[in-house]
Amino acid sequence: MSGLEVRDVSVAFDQTRALDDVSLEVGTGRILAVLGPSGCGKSTLLRVIAGLQQPDRGRVLFDGQDITRVPTHRRGFALMFQDGQLFDHLSVGANVAYPQRRQGVSRRDANARADELLDVVGLAGFARRSPRTLSGGQQQRVALARALAAEPRLLLLDEPLSALDRDLRERLAVDLRQILTATGTTALLVTHDHGEAFTLADDAVLLRAGRVVQHGAVADLWRDPVDEDAARFLGYRTVLTGEPAIVVRRVLGVAGDGPVALRRGALRVSSGAGQLTGIAGRSAYGADEVTVEVDVPGLGGLPVAADVAPPPGASVGIDVLPAQVALLTVHRTAT
Numbered sequence: 001m002s003g004l005e006v007r008d009v010s011v012a013f014d015q016t017r018a019l020d021d022v023s024l025e026v027g028t029g030r031i032l033a034v035l036g037p038s039g040c041g042k043s044t045l046l047r048v049i050a051g052l053q054q055p056d057r058g059r060v061l062f063d064g065q066d067i068t069r070v071p072t073h074r075r076g077f078a079l080m081f082q083d084g085q086l087f088d089h090l091s092v093g094a095n096v097a098y099p100q101r102r103q104g105v106s107r108r109d110a111n112a113r114a115d116e117l118l119d120v121v122g123l124a125g126f127a128r129r130s131p132r133t134l135s136g137g138q139q140q141r142v143a144l145a146r147a148l149a150a151e152p153r154l155l156l157l158d159e160p161l162s163a164l165d166r167d168l169r170e171r172l173a174v175d176l177r178q179i180l181t182a183t184g185t186t187a188l189l190v191t192h193d194h195g196e197a198f199t200l201a202d203d204a205v206l207l208r209a210g211r212v213v214q215h216g217a218v219a220d221l222w223r224d225p226v227d228e229d230a231a232r233f234l235g236y237r238t239v240l241t242g243e244p245a246i247v248v249r250r251v252l253g254v255a256g257d258g259p260v261a262l263r264r265g266a267l268r269v270s271s272g273a274g275q276l277t278g279i280a281g282r283s284a285y286g287a288d289e290v291t292v293e294v295d296v297p298g299l300g301g302l303p304v305a306a307d308v309a310p311p312p313g314a315s316v317g318i319d320v321l322p323a324q325v326a327l328l329t330v331h332r333t334a335t
């Protein structure tokens with residue numbers, strides 16, 4: 001196949017199995033997110049792909065060629081880290097021109113290309129500035145321009161946005177996706193942030209304790225997490241089991257008795273009678289809306305979204321939004 005293939009890769013450090021039989025693919029021009037909690041093996045996987053860590057078993061291929069033993073600098077990949085790692089003593093333009101200068105491109109041509117790339121990342125006119133005078137988000141854009149300057153056949157991104165605050169992170173994730181797709185860049189991103197993965201990537205791999213537990217299009221992971229832990233990790237807030245799960249399934253008209261995962265907006269105070277009813281408890285004010293704890297007979301206390309906090313003790317109707325609900329088949333996947 002064309003693009004990256006990781007086949008059955010395992011890495012152990014002393015007693016720790018950092019990666020256990022990991023396989024994945026990134027087709028040319030696609031963006032894959034490797035998603036998982038701290039310590040699940042993301043960085044180790046990135047290091048194996050970059051050639052900074054030899055796997056104990058398994059192989060790395062690019063465009064069908066085995067590159068497992070090819071040294072890092074011969075792989076034609078670029079790496080972009082969390083903190084950008086710009087050279088402070090060079091101007092922004094010289095930072096971006098650096099990879100091409102190293103490849104022997106003339107100063108004039110490398111600078112011209114750097115100007116083009118700064119334009120692509122929304123920083124036209126910044127070439128003469130010092131990186132020290134830029135905001136965190138601007139520095140990450142320069143780091144991206146520099147990573148793209150080498151025209152890598154694969155761009156590896158290690159938590160590229162996690163050093164930024166939330167607002168900026170969300171905006172930059174959208175821009176980053178647009179830049180990567182516009183430049184046709186094949187990319188692999190590691191992150192613990194499902195929002196970042198969903199915004200940026202076409203496909204995602206969920207890692208847990210060094211093993212792949214789910215691999216698919218981001219839309220499929222968003223809709224159908226493989227188990228309860230995956231659901232929680234992918235942004236579902238509540239997982240109901242037993243009788244409460246059956247009640248919600250009944251409301252949605254679906255059979256089965258597996259767990260039901262609810263996103264934050266899955267339950268809403270209804271303007272009408274609602275599909276469920278309960279008694280309002282305490283309300284909490286969030287950034288965008290109010291969350292009311294509603295005691296529903298048979299289900300217990302559930303967080304329900306509302307536009308306006310109902311008075312405690314009031315009877316409220318609740319709508320169940322099917323698009324915000326995942327029907328799980330298993331509790332936990334054996335790993």
Ligand SMILES: Nc1ncnc2c1ncn2[C@@H]1O[C@H](COP(=O)(O)OP(=O)(O)OP(=O)(O)O)[C@@H](O)[C@H]1O
Pocket residue numbers: 013014016017018036037038039040041042043044045192
């Ligand atoms: N050089 C090493 N020596 C010993 N153990 C290591 C080494 N590198 C990683 N590990 C262990 O391997 C496991 C996976 O680590 P890794 O850094 O790949 O996880 P991660 O998902 O990137 O975590 P984080 O998100 O916290 O960076 C962890 O249990 C870690 O402690």
